[in-house]
Amino acid sequence: MTVTGPTSASEENRVSYLDHAATTPVLPEVLAAMTEQLGRVGNASSLHASGRAARRAAEQSRERLAEAVGARPSEVLFTGGGTESDNLAVKGLFWARRQADSRRRRIVVSPAEHHAVLDSVEWLAKHDGAEITWLPVESTGRVLPHALAEALGDGEDVALASVMWANNEIGTVSDIPALAAVAREVGVPLHTDAVQAVGQVPVDFEASGVDALTMTGHKLGGPMGAGVLLLRRDAECTPLLHGGGQERDVRSGTLDVAAIVGLAVATVAAVGSREERAARLAGLRDRLVEGVVEQVPDAQLNGAPLGDRVDGGPGRLPGNAHLSFPGAEGDALLMLLDARGIECSTGSACSAGVARPSHVLLATGADADRARSSLRFSLGHTSTGADVDAVLDVIAPVVERARRAGLGRR
Amino acid sequence: MRVLAAMSGGVDSAVAAALAVDAGHDVTGVHLALSQNRQTLRSGSRGCCSVEDSHDARRVADELGIPFYVWDLADRFTEDVVDDFVAEYAAGRTPNPCLRCNEKIKFTAVLDRALGLGFDAVVTGHHARLDGTELRRSVDAAKDQSYVLGVLTPEQLAAAMFPLGGMTKDRVREIAAERGFGVAAKPDSHDICFIPDGDTRGFLSRRLGSQPGPVVDAATGRQVGEHDGTYGFTVGQRRGLGIAAGDQRPRYVLGIEPVTRTVTVGTADLAGVPAVRTGAPTWTGRAPQLPFAAQVQVRAHGAPVACRVRPDDGGGLLVEFADQQRGVAPGQSAVFYEPDPDRGDRVLGQAAVTAAVEREAGVRR
Ligand SMILES: Cc1ncc(COP(=O)(O)O)c(C=O)c1O
Numbered sequence: 001m002t003v004t005g006p007t008s009a010s011e012e013n014r015v016s017y018l019d020h021a022a023t024t025p026v027l028p029e030v031l032a033a034m035t036e037q038l039g040r041v042g043n044a045s046s047l048h049a050s051g052r053a054a055r056r057a058a059e060q061s062r063e064r065l066a067e068a069v070g071a072r073p074s075e076v077l078f079t080g081g082g083t084e085s086d087n088l089a090v091k092g093l094f095w096a097r098r099q100a101d102s103r104r105r106r107i108v109v110s111p112a113e114h115h116a117v118l119d120s121v122e123w124l125a126k127h128d129g130a131e132i133t134w135l136p137v138e139s140t141g142r143v144l145p146h147a148l149a150e151a152l153g154d155g156e157d158v159a160l161a162s163v164m165w166a167n168n169e170i171g172t173v174s175d176i177p178a179l180a181a182v183a184r185e186v187g188v189p190l191h192t193d194a195v196q197a198v199g200q201v202p203v204d205f206e207a208s209g210v211d212a213l214t215m216t217g218h219k220l221g222g223p224m225g226a227g228v229l230l231l232r233r234d235a236e237c238t239p240l241l242h243g244g245g246q247e248r249d250v251r252s253g254t255l256d257v258a259a260i261v262g263l264a265v266a267t268v269a270a271v272g273s274r275e276e277r278a279a280r281l282a283g284l285r286d287r288l289v290e291g292v293v294e295q296v297p298d299a300q301l302n303g304a305p306l307g308d309r310v311d312g313g314p315g316r317l318p319g320n321a322h323l324s325f326p327g328a329e330g331d332a333l334l335m336l337l338d339a340r341g342i343e344c345s346t347g348s349a350c351s352a353g354v355a356r357p358s359h360v361l362l363a364t365g366a367d368a369d370r371a372r373s374s375l376r377f378s379l380g381h382t383s384t385g386a387d388v389d390a391v392l393d394v395i396a397p398v399v400e401r402a403r404r405a406g407l408g409r410r
Numbered sequence: 411m412r413v414l415a416a417m418s419g420g421v422d423s424a425v426a427a428a429l430a431v432d433a434g435h436d437v438t439g440v441h442l443a444l445s446q447n448r449q450t451l452r453s454g455s456r457g458c459c460s461v462e463d464s465h466d467a468r469r470v471a472d473e474l475g476i477p478f479y480v481w482d483l484a485d486r487f488t489e490d491v492v493d494d495f496v497a498e499y500a501a502g503r504t505p506n507p508c509l510r511c512n513e514k515i516k517f518t519a520v521l522d523r524a525l526g527l528g529f530d531a532v533v534t535g536h537h538a539r540l541d542g543t544e545l546r547r548s549v550d551a552a553k554d555q556s557y558v559l560g561v562l563t564p565e566q567l568a569a570a571m572f573p574l575g576g577m578t579k580d581r582v583r584e585i586a587a588e589r590g591f592g593v594a595a596k597p598d599s600h601d602i603c604f605i606p607d608g609d610t611r612g613f614l615s616r617r618l619g620s621q622p623g624p625v626v627d628a629a630t631g632r633q634v635g636e637h638d639g640t641y642g643f644t645v646g647q648r649r650g651l652g653i654a655a656g657d658q659r660p661r662y663v664l665g666i667e668p669v670t671r672t673v674t675v676g677t678a679d680l681a682g683v684p685a686v687r688t689g690a691p692t693w694t695g696r697a698p699q700l701p702f703a704a705q706v707q708v709r710a711h712g713a714p715v716a717c718r719v720r721p722d723d724g725g726g727l728l729v730e731f732a733d734q735q736r737g738v739a740p741g742q743s744a745v746f747y748e749p750d751p752d753r754g755d756r757v758l759g760q761a762a763v764t765a766a767v768e769r770e771a772g773v774r775r
Contacts, residue, residue, distance in 0.1 A: 332527060335438070335479055354443045354482045405526030 016387040018344045020219075020319055020380025021168055021196060026262075027221035027269055027381070034223060034262040044255040045244060054257045061264030065228065068264075068271040069215070070204030077229045077247045078260050082195040082216030084240075085229040086116035088251065089191040089212040090162060092237035094124055097159040097189070100236065108151045108161040108188070110135045110143050111363040112169075116214075117162050117193055118359075135163065140304040141172035141364045142315075145182045155186030163190065165197035165213075169347040169360040169376060170303030171320025173201055175311045180209035189235055195219055195227075199270030200278060201313045211235045215267070217259065221381060222266030226259035270381075281379045282306075282318035284388050288377060289321050291392040296399050300324045302361060302374060319379035322347055324361075324370045328402035331355045333375050336398045342390055347376030412436045413531045413571060414524040416516060417471060417478070419463030421593045422535030422574060424470040425582045428589060429573040430533045431474050438529070439471035439478040442520065444487040444511075445604065466593050473591070483519055490514035492604050496617045499641035502668035503741025506710060507602055508558040509760075517566040524569075531569045535582075539575030539754050543567045545694045546754030547747070550578040557710050560745035560760040564695055575754075614641040623671025625653050628664050628680055640666045643673050645766075646737015651675060662736065665766075682734030683768075688744055688761035690725045698758055705747040705755065706731070708738050708763065714747055714755070727761050740764055 017025070042054030059073070066073045079085045090107070097104045107121050111134050124130035133151050135143050143163045152158055161183050166173045176192050183190040189211035197203050199220040205213055212235060217226040231237055231250065243252030286306050293299050302322045308315030325333060330346035337344060346355055357371035377391065415427035417439045430437045441464040464480055471478035491511050498505035521532050537548035538556040543564055548554040562570065574582055579598075586594035605613045618641055625635035635653035637643065643651075647663040653675060662681040665674040686708075691697075700721045705714040706729055716732035729744055738744075742763050747755040 331479060331481075332523075335477065336527065338477055339438070354480050401526070401528060405523050 016390040018377040021378035037258040065264040081227040083116040085214035090120040093160040095238035096236035104159040155188040165194035171317035217263040220270035226263045278318040295396040321377040324374040332402040411530040417467035419466035426535040441467045502666040504739035513561040533571040545757040628676035645739035683766040685730040685767040691761035693759035
């Protein structure tokens with residue numbers, strides 16, 4: 001995306017936004033639909049005409065969204081975002097499954113999950129008697145079906161398994177339908193965090209066989225603070241939020257109708273244009289990675305190879321370029337690029353702004369230096385060839401400068 | 411110029427960054443995360459670089475519209491400042507960790523990285539004047555921090571900016587309030603940032619353990635008490651000696667001998683020293699011709715006294731005070747000033763005290 005706006009350090013005003021995995025620009029049609037809905041009064045739980053109109057808007061959105069991702073409308077639970085959906089799935093499934101059978105205390109999970117899953121699992125282990133079984137991941141970050149089968153065993157003591165559909169840092173896609181089949185075999189529910197996958201790779205809830213699936217609005221052109229947990233009708237899930245009994249009694253709270261409308265419009269648009277956009281972004285991304293490696297020959301691509309395939313679709317998110325620059329600090333690179341109008345990310349979650357080596361890269365077996373020297377460029381619906389050119393124009397001197405700067409280490 | 415503003419989350423560095431922006435510089439803010447286990451919230455005026463402090467700094471940076479980053483220098487700070495602090499006390503000396511932090515962290519680790527990244531200067535909220543590359547006291551004598559900057563070299567000063575030296579602390583708070591900074595009324599930080607409860611003795615005893623030894627009266631040579639570790643004492647200290655000397659006259663710590671773990675105390679008439687020896691000096695500008703007359707300050711908040719500075723063996727200095735000085739502890743920096751009532755006393759340089767000198771020459775204690 002080329003937008004004008006204030007940039008601190010550079011004389012020019014052009015900003016290349018290459019951080020779509022963090023959040024995407026809102027689609028114009030989403031903005032229009034939400035603005036229209038925000039102008040209307042009505043609580044979707046009210047019985048009068050205004051309430052009915054709000055409910056109609058929410059339910060229509062539920063149906064459209066469900067259709068776009070291969071779910072039934074009754075399987076769509078609206079939440080306050082991806083983090084809430086992950087918490088609800090992990091904790092809710094754990095509590096309900098253990099309630100039904102007290103032997104089920106084990107959670108089988110990949111170490112490369114988003115913190116919304118990881119920290120929920122770790123919280124349950126610390127406070128609620130859960131036992132964690134970490135799944136081995138390949139050097140690409142992928143979880144393989146046989147590894148899941150081995151970890152599940154006969155499944156009798158397992159509360160749930162959780163494996164993300166696509167990784168938010170390095171973009172690796174796992175074969176979720178194959179993993180779901182393995183879990184189903186031993187009667188264990190599988191949750192998948194598909195926040196980064198929907199609209200990027202083919203996602204069909206019903207066909208995938210998973211029991212619960214997390215989505216969020218702001219990674220596909222929709223609003224922030226709006227998410228979905230797709231939950232199979234037969235999956236028992238203990239609520240986190242109690243109250244008015246909305247959303248199948250699993251998630252109470254007055255529906256945010258405008259956000260729901262926006263989320264549905266965004267999902268339908270993102271899924272509808274997926275194939276065309278994925279091809280375009282993969283082309284740009286390949287040019288970006290190849291161009292960077294040409295200029296910085298020792299740069300290393302993290303995650304799956306560019307042309308990788310899984311389950312008939314891309315094995316790597318089409319907009320994801322995650323690279324390590326040995327000898328340079330990720331946060332120095334980030335700062336130098338920011339000063340030149342290029343917005344990207346080190347990809348790893350940071351604790352209060354202090355960069356920590358990415359747990360995802362460490363899980364793939366990378367050493368701490370490789371993890372610390374990484375950058376994530378993530379392309380999305382507004383990305384253009386000019387954004388790629390902007391990176392290629394500056395990457396060599398930026399890497400050289402960052403290497404010379406070295407962060408307070410001897 | 412491209413300048414890097416070190417932003418602690420306090421009012422001084424916030425205003426310093428704002429003034430750098432006003433001056434037309436291209437400013438980037440950084441908060442230095444120095445603590446190994448950062449607290450979420452700060453507690454009163456103690457401690458530093460909690461997550462809350464970094465948010466305060468970020469809030470100001472966002473208002474100024476400047477980029478903001480957190481640099482994790484906790485490992486280096488631990489090594490160069492905290493471990494050094496403990497080792498100095500263990501060796502019977504009294505270090506100044508703020509001076510060490512300026513020397514090793516702010517104006518070495520941070521400055522080197524900033525220059526490497528293409529910045530031209532580092533701006534901080536220190537209360538000191540920088541006249542070209544001449545370092546001088548702040549106009550606010552009570553808040554002056556030139557002492558803890560006395561260790562900087564000409565090269566470091568050439569890449570430093572201290573925009574607050576020409577104004578009082580009250581004025582700094584006023585500017586912050588005028589700009590609507592939430593930190594305008596934030597309390598000043600006190601004490602040593604890595605000892606948030608202010609209990610230095612407790613901190614050292616956790617690190618060094620109990621190392622009991624005798625407290626000896628200098629006049630009689632007799633043991634008058636026991637202690638748990640020489641690190642609990644500083645030369646010149648009067649309170650908390652835990653001794654029974656027999657008479658009513660106060661005793662002062664005269665010397666600390668870490669090997670025999672002996673703390674020597676004596677009455678006021680013995681506590682003053684006419685001169686000290688130092689290690690090799692550092693100068694803020696061209697090295698002055700020795701000997702020279704100047705003022706010297708031996709503590710961050712001590713009063714300056716007239717002195718004569720002569721060369722000593724081994725590259726060190728002999729600093730002769732015009733009046734005897736009490737409480738000059740080895741390890742402290744003697745910072746030399748050239749008095750200048752108009753432009754502010756100029757900092758010439760500093761040297762670490764190694765030993766006190768007896769009245770009739772000859773090193774004692
Ligand atoms: C994989 C993944 N899961 C969960 C989340 C959290 O979603 P949200 O920001 O909507 O809470 C994100 C995004 O930050 C993500 O990338």
